[in-house]
Amino acid sequence: MSSDRTASHLARNLAALRHARTLTQQELARAAAVPRSTIANLESGEGNPSLAVLVKVAGALSVPIDELLAAPRALVRHWPADAIAPRHKGRGVQVRDLVPEPVPDEMMELMDFEPGAVMGGTPHLPGTREFFTCLDGRVILMVAGDRYELAPGEVLAFPGNLPHSYQNADALQRARGVSVVVLAKAGV
Template identity: 80%
Template sequence: MADSESTDNKTAAHLARNLVSLRHTRSLTQDGLAKAAAVPRSTIANLESGEGNPSLSVLVKVAGALGVPIDELLASPRAMVRRWNADEVATHTKGRGVTIRPLVPEPVPDEMMEVMDFAPGAVMGGTPHLPGTREFFTCIDGRVNLMVAGERYALNTGDVLAFPGNLPHSYQNGDGVAPARGVSVVVLAKAGV
């Protein structure tokens, strides 16, 4: 029986340490995590103190809110390292000839970070965000034209354009023959701010 209690205590300690670390990494408060996981804040506080005895349902909700598998919550102390194979990172096509994939495959509060691959002739309309949102687009290969509020900005490899994300905008491969690539970082405005 003592071995079982010792194992339970170790698991609770691992859960507490991992939960605090993951929550801080994502800049979440206990209340913010509780809301995202749809559990009471006291549940998060108990888990972080090592006193909680969560159900599988609670673990699934908390892991989902943090964007990690349950085993990462319960793992013994180790470096917080995770590798994604290329086929595990979801990609989607948007517009005509633009492939988008997340730059960071874990949720990052208040930001969107994407790698955008532009086939020759590719065009994509941007989605305006809330006022106060800021977008930074870096052309990392080739040439990309951005239209922001009716004005055209031609970007070459290494150029960066920052603009209010709530303005109408669109992207276009700036070279009709060669592909291009860019990174978009959108710092989202908080609702009601």
């Protein structure tokens, strides 16, 4: 592969990955610990980055280096249901990743509750925000001692660093919800 084509692939892939993560060039440069002009040069196809720069930029985007340099291809991947293994996190609660690829600064999980199941939440760093959406059944969330009962379609947002727990409010039927945790940036 010629170096011109490699630079073109890098420029296209870098811009697409940055836009998909809604990052400015300055934000990506800060996360990668490189000057903003380096990102601009790479996205213009004019850059000739060192391996160290590629490692930093790939790390900041949470992708392997080969994804930055890859030739155009459809970014499609199919996971069969059995390939996304559920984790048991509490008595009668199964949790599995909603999105099986890493998403920077977020955790997204599908939670299935057996009748009456209870699960304690894991407190996160201060500044973390958690959103729980009830999909089926009724789920009770306890947040810092306060009780919230959610019906299908209802969402509760709360600081993820507070003590919290989840419970299926129904002793006879299953419940299901989605948890999205927007993680605080360390040191911010």
